[in-house]
Amino acid sequence: MNSDVPKREILVVDDSKVVRWTAKKILQSDYTIHEAASGLEGWEVLQQNPNIAAVFSDLQMEGSDGYELLALIRGSDDPHLLNLPVIIITGNDDGDSTKRKVLNLGATDFIVKPFDAVTLKNRADAYIGYCQKLAEVEEKSERDRLTGLANRQSYFIHGDQDLSLAVRHKTELAVALLEVNHFMDLLNQYGKKSAAHILVKLSQAIVTTLRREDISARIGTARFALILPLTNRVGSLRSIERLCEEIDSLAINVSGQPLDLRISAGVAILNLEQPCATFAQLVGEAKEALNSAIAAGGGVVTNIVPLAAEVENVVPITAAEAPSESQGTRRATDQQPSLDIIQAIAKIEAGAGDSINADQLSQLMRAVMPLLSHANKELDLGMTAVLEAASEKL
Numbered sequence: 001m002n003s004d005v006p007k008r009e010i011l012v013v014d015d016s017k018v019v020r021w022t023a024k025k026i027l028q029s030d031y032t033i034h035e036a037a038s039g040l041e042g043w044e045v046l047q048q049n050p051n052i053a054a055v056f057s058d059l060q061m062e063g064s065d066g067y068e069l070l071a072l073i074r075g076s077d078d079p080h081l082l083n084l085p086v087i088i089i090t091g092n093d094d095g096d097s098t099k100r101k102v103l104n105l106g107a108t109d110f111i112v113k114p115f116d117a118v119t120l121k122n123r124a125d126a127y128i129g130y131c132q133k134l135a136e137v138e139e140k141s142e143r144d145r146l147t148g149l150a151n152r153q154s155y156f157i158h159g160d161q162d163l164s165l166a167v168r169h170k171t172e173l174a175v176a177l178l179e180v181n182h183f184m185d186l187l188n189q190y191g192k193k194s195a196a197h198i199l200v201k202l203s204q205a206i207v208t209t210l211r212r213e214d215i216s217a218r219i220g221t222a223r224f225a226l227i228l229p230l231t232n233r234v235g236s237l238r239s240i241e242r243l244c245e246e247i248d249s250l251a252i253n254v255s256g257q258p259l260d261l262r263i264s265a266g267v268a269i270l271n272l273e274q275p276c277a278t279f280a281q282l283v284g285e286a287k288e289a290l291n292s293a294i295a296a297g298g299g300v301v302t303n304i305v306p307l308a309a310e311v312e313n314v315v316p317i318t319a320a321e322a323p324s325e326s327q328g329t330r331r332a333t334d335q336q337p338s339l340d341i342i343q344a345i346a347k348i349e350a351g352a353g354d355s356i357n358a359d360q361l362s363q364l365m366r367a368v369m370p371l372l373s374h375a376n377k378e379l380d381l382g383m384t385a386v387l388e389a390a391s392e393k394l
Contacts, residue, residue, distance in 0.1 A: 007032045008128050009049060013042035013057040013069060014089065019113070023056060026117045027124055038062065039069035046073070046081060053128045054085040056111075056120075059102065067105070074106035085127040089113055144218040146196060147203035155217035155225050159279035162215070162227050166270055173270040174228040174236035175282050177290045178243075181262045183222035186254075194254045198261070205246040210239070225283070234362045236267045266290030341368065365390070 012023045013036045024033045036042035038061050059066040076082050088102045088110040099110055111119055142154035166173040187195040206216045215227035228236055252259045266289030268282050276282045344364055376383045
């Protein structure tokens, strides 16, 4: 085995030190071996070592057993754990009914004690090798060939998972659709090669701007889609504004001329009180918002509020110069009368805090963030992580 290539990792779970030692002796030349003496201990090892590629587990153990470990793995929200090969080590007294049971519970395969070196090694090589090749194929098929972003199929797979997690844990989730304005005109004017160059540059800007947990995809010729976990309406609009600023900084040139590039966007927010049944429904709301933005003349973002009950006023976003107010588009923060901190506090103390809308709250928070950061530093308040998270959302 090439010493420059890191060894794949295997977890062996058994309450017998002899069994663990035997398995390690057989496999350690080709694999890094982790050990655990119970199901729960094995689960903890899996949480701490995300590169584990296969699990060999006994069924009968004191305390938490192999059944419990198998249930935890197959019930996980983590796709890696959910699809992890789990080979159950059964005893001679375990009959066919036991073997059928563990397979029905999600076990990948089983071997019988006492196992020999050839059987254990072959099972490890076969399942880890197969999963590695499958992951490579899936990785290639999940990517858009031109931009390297996720493709449409992958986007909806991730979306279904993120929606399920958000509903289960009652966390915020935003979906955004972005489209390059008049892209077909750009294609006809500059040709396919230059148009492809524009899309690649945009995809790079998207990757640079988004957080690691965000998902970005190309789902149409000039249409991009985002999944923004733990993000509310204001946070999603801020993310798109940052994206436009990043596109501005690219200074895209085509045929030696600077390109006046604009994108339109539509945003939909998950309503946790009445969550949508499918991720496709949430994307449909974002598409409706995007169509409204395009109909407004482009270079704008339209946001659908939770419940999709109404479409808010459009907000200009550009990758060059925002449309003027004479064109009928203004920033959301300019659409409401400004509110200073003293007025806001007075409203809250008077029990009228609900009259302060989200955009005004966002303005006020951005205004006081420097004060909070300074106070945190000077008074050692221990709020650094909280302030960083708040700044990200704002």
